Structure formats: structure tokens, C-alpha cells
Amino acid sequence: MNLHEYQAKELLKKYNVPVQEGIAVDNVMAAEEAYRQIKGQTNNNFAVVKAQIHAGGRGKGTIKGKDQRGVAVGKNLEDIDNIAKNILGGTLVTVQTGPAGRKVNKILIAQDVYYPGPNPVKEFYLSILLDRSKGQNVIMYSTEGGMDIEQVAHDTPDKIFKEWVHPSGGLLGFQARKIAFNLGLSGEAFKNCVKFVTNLYNAYIGLDCAMLEINPLFKTSDEKIIAVDCKMNIDDNALMRHNEVASLRDLEEEDPTEVEAGRYNLNFVKLDGNVGCMVNGAGLAMATMDMIKLSGGEPANFLDVGGTANAQTVEAGFRIIMKDPNVKAILINIFGGIVRCDRVAAGVIEAYNKLGDINIPIIVRLQGTNAEEAKKLIDESGLKVQSAIELSEAAELVRKALAKSE
Template identity: 60%
Template structure:
């Protein structure tokens, strides 16, 4: 589950990680009041107005602005709050529809008092699944796209792996500070920063914490200026406070709806809708579609109770995607009987009405023969298949 910058920073502060202070607001009046409050606290009219959306590259789309006085702050607040922000990471990139900004962060100018003396670094923590270890990725090239840095200057991207049995050790933190070229007070503060950041990563069951930029200011302080924070959704039962931070408006509406019905749905870019029971079978189904020349439009696991209601809901979600040109239903009847699934497909088809795209159904397992007969005799625009390859070949045929 992704968090907004201000939410991620609120978690970091609980672990003592120094952050760029600020206040979140969702109305223009509240945002201006937060600017006044911040100006009184800092004694400066400088403030950064930041759009809060689940996407990076906000500055490239005009979603991050430095205001030097109250009038500028008010202007930027008016411009950013409610705007349709397009970044390289929003759906469709800079040419796509973007995301609406419903909340902004009014933050202090962390680069004061000497901007030229400040240095920016990149620091992130995530799981390296191949090595089965957490890794701290860090670079002196902060404030830039780490993908571009890795491609163009890979020697500037460093990785420090953490032994899962030992956990974070002093030499790990010192290695990061050394790779970033720090010394003296800044070196000590960076090691403390890394220690606390890793504690937040472990304590919050995070999947990713990315601080870009991590700021080294003129006073040798190390500060988290930005924060991308993602939490392992499987661990949210241990973090009720973090679970309450979920912003459904930032998520795909169909995926949110699917979750409410107990369906596992992920929207993709292809043209073949998939309805499968079981994650492994769903992955195999998508593979065979690609091998047959198609592209899966979604990942959809209806689970072990593929009754008429769930099948109908799954149908409607798949059909809401205008790119879908065919639907492949692939069900293995172990716990659930295939004839019940077939009846669910038939009932759902009739309830929905006129379905324009062809439907291919492959049912294997308990009562599979009876299920195929039911599909074949239904009189509906539904074609049955026996093997997975047969189903993929039918999909290829109807798309050609």
C-alpha cells in the first residue's frame, strides 16, 4: 500500500528520522493558514508547496513550487490544489490524463540558510528478492531519476546488503556514509540517519522507503526532504494506524471495487480479459496468452468460490475495460465443481445482457464434462475448450 509523502514522513518521525517539516491541507484556505503557521515557526517567508499524489516526478509536472512570500504561496496553492498533475509516473506519463491533486503539503525551506552549501543524495531501502536480503541503495546523485543514474553512470549507484540474521550493523551504516563521501559531523549524522531509517523500514513492515533527495545542509544535518513510502499490504493487520492512511482515490477504482468483493484484480494494458481461480493458474494463463500472440488485459483471481454472483461481478469489471476484445475464463475445479462454475457463467451472461466480446471458457476438474456440455448447449456466444493451449488457440482465432 502506497502512502503520501506527508504520511510517510509522519512514520519516519516516530523513529527519529529528521525530516523537512510541513503541514498537509486539502483546502486552499487551510493551506494558506498552514503557510502562515509555518512562517511564524521558521521566521521565514520561504515555503515549498508540494502536490500529494502517489507518483514521483511531481516537480517535472509543476507540482512542487518554492514560494518566497505569502502572495507567491497563495498563487501556488491555488494553482496546484485541484490541478490534474501529469508526471512521468502518472498513468500514461506526461501525455496521459494525470492525477487530480486533492491534498498539498506546505513545507519548510530545508535548504536555508545556504542553498549552495547543500548537497543532495539518493537513499532507498527495499528487498532484494534474488539475494533474500534487504538492500540500501544509495548514490551521490540525489534529486535525479535513479533509473537514469543507474543506466548512464552505474558506478555512482552503491548497494549495501543487510544480513537478515544480524540486522543493521554499525559497519553497514558507515559503509553508506563512506560511499557518499562524507566525513566529520556529516558522516556521523548520516550513520544515525541510516540506522533510524532502517528501523522505520523494519518497524512499519515497509516494502520500500525512498528518500530522494536526502539532504546534507550547511549545518551538516542529514534530512529527509522527500519520502516515498510503501507498506507490505499483507502486514497491515499489525498496523491499524497505517491501514487507516489508505487513500482509495489514488488507486485504480476497479481494483478497489474488486477488493471489496474479495476478488484479486490488477489492471494491465492488453486486450484479453482473464478470469481464473488461483494466482498460479492466473499467471500461467497470462503466459499462454502472450505465447499465443495476445496480451492479457488483467490479472483476476476469483478464488475458490466462483459462484454466479462473483462471476458476474468479475465479468462487469473486465468489461469496464474498453480495450478488452475477448475474455478467457480458465477454472480448475478442485474444491469448486465445474458444473457450478458453468452455471455461474451462464447466469452472469444472461444477467449482464448483450455482451459484445467473445468468451472462451476452459473448465477442468470435477464434473468438467458436464460443464462443457452446459456451455455448448447454452445457446450463448460462449466457446468451450479442453486444454489450456486449446483455449489460447481459440483466443488467437477470435482475435485474428
């Protein structure tokens, strides 16, 4: 589950991770009041306005139809007012949103941390995630923080450092000091960085994060180390331990079909192809998607109905798949292990009748317990559904269906 920047920062503060302070608002009047509060706290007229969407590249992204970036600095109340009016309710297009962009429902009015002082300011990069190949968490960091970290990784990979942390041992003191040293810090900034990294890792573990990225990790002119931006993704399987975090979910930032699938406990991911697939089991789903590609098609989705497929889940899967106008055929591939194939076939027939006239070719491949009985039910149902027992047979039916649709 992805979180907004302002939500992630509030969670980090509970782990004593210093952040760029800010106030999230959803209207212009509230933005003006937030600016007054921020200005009063810092004695600085400057403040930063940040669009809150689940996508990176906001600083370089633009609001559709307006000459307005997703992140902008205002030097007075009039500036803040104009920026807020331009961003709120607008559609922000970044490299990660694609041309469709994302609607901005909230903005963050944040402190200006680039104030002058006795020492130069500096931007770094730091993230924590699981390295599956090693079975350990890895802290990736660089002296080259900011908006172009992907380009840094591509052009100068030697500037990206990695520190692996064994889950049973946790982040050790020498590792935190090594990170601060490799970032070129010394004195008070070095000490603050060690504390920052240690507390950030504690937050990563304590919140069951799948990914935690700070970019930029910022050294202020008075040697403080703070998180200016934060991307946080929480492991969905751990949300049962974090009710307060689960309540932060923003459904408007997620694909509507994936949200609907979640209501029926369906594992669904929308793709860009032309063949909808409904399968039980992730491994079988991947094999089915491969077979679709080998047949000349492209999978339109990943949809795993689980091991207890019934009429309700099949109907829900049908509805979700058919909302995609690009789908030219649907392949249902069920292995009857825990659930009998004839029961799934009955569910398919019931769902088909409830949904009414369906003009998309539907191929049903059922294998396992009572597969022959299931095929007979499908064949004798009188519905426009083609059945198969072998996966290769189902793939050939998909190929023919796509050929007819061209």
C-alpha cells in the same frame, strides 16, 4: 499500499527519523495559514509547495493547461497563494503518471531547508527494499541524489552503492557507518547520518514496508541529515498488523477497477491488452496470459478469483473486465481442484444471465474435477459461451474471436 509524502513523513517521525517539516492542506485558505505557521517556525520567508499524488517526478511535472510545476518555492504569502491556486484541483502530468496525469487534491506546505549556513548543502539518494535474488533487504544509496537518480543509475552505475542486510541480524553498526563514509560525510554530519540510516531501517522493518525511498536525503548547512521527500509502500499482506496505516489508504489515487476488485477479494491488475482473463491461481493466470499472447492477442488484465470461485466472484469479475472498452474477448480458465468445475460453470451461467446481453465473445476453459459435466452445462445453457477443456483449444477460440472483431 502506497502512501503520500506527508503521510510517510509522519510515520517516519515516530521512528525518530528527521524529516522536512510540513503541513498538508486541501484548500487555499488553509495553505495560507500553513505558510504562516511554517514561516513562524523557521524565521524564513521561503516555503515549498508540493503536490501530493502517488507518482514521482513531481518537480519536473506540470499542471495541465498551466505553467506550473508540481513542486514550487514561494518567497511570500502572495507566491504561496498563487501556487496553491494553480496546483489544487489541477491535473499533474509527470513521467510516471503518463499523459492522463493525476488530479491534485492536497498539497504540502513545507519548510525551506536550503537555507545558507557555515557548510554547503548536499543531496543524496537512499532507498530500502527486498532483494529477492539474495533473500535479504538491500539499502541502495548514492552521492548523486535529486530528481535524476534514474539517469544516474543508467549512465554512472558505479555511483550507486548497495549494502545488504540479513533479516535475522538487522542493520549492523559498521554497515550504517559504511554508508555514511561512502556518502563522503564526516564530523557531525557523519554521526547524524549513522543515526538516520539506523532509524530509517527500523522504520522499514517496523512498518512492514515493501519499499522505502528517500530522495533527496539532505545534508543541511548546519550538518543535519533529513528526509526531504519520501516514497513509502506498505506490504498489503501486513496491513492487518497496522490498522492505523491501513486507514491512510487514498482510494482516489488507485485504479477504480482495482479498488472494486478488492471489495470482492479478487486479485486484479489492469493491463493494456484486448483479451480479458479470469483465472483461479496466480501461476495459471500467468500461463493463460502467455497463451493469449501466443494466440496473437494481448492480456487486458490479470484477474485471479482464487480457489473458491462462485457465482458472486465470477459476476464481479465479469463486471470489472467489461468496464474496459478495449476488451474484445474474455477467456475464463479455471482448474477445478478445491472447487468443482461444474459449480464454476453454474456460476458462469448465473452471472451471464444476471448481466444480460453480452456482445463480447466468451471462452470458458474448465479442467479438473467434473470438467466434462461442466462443459455439458455450458454447451446446453443456450448462452453465447464457447467451452473448451484443453488450453490450446481455448487459445484457438480466442484467436478466432479476435479475428472476427477486426
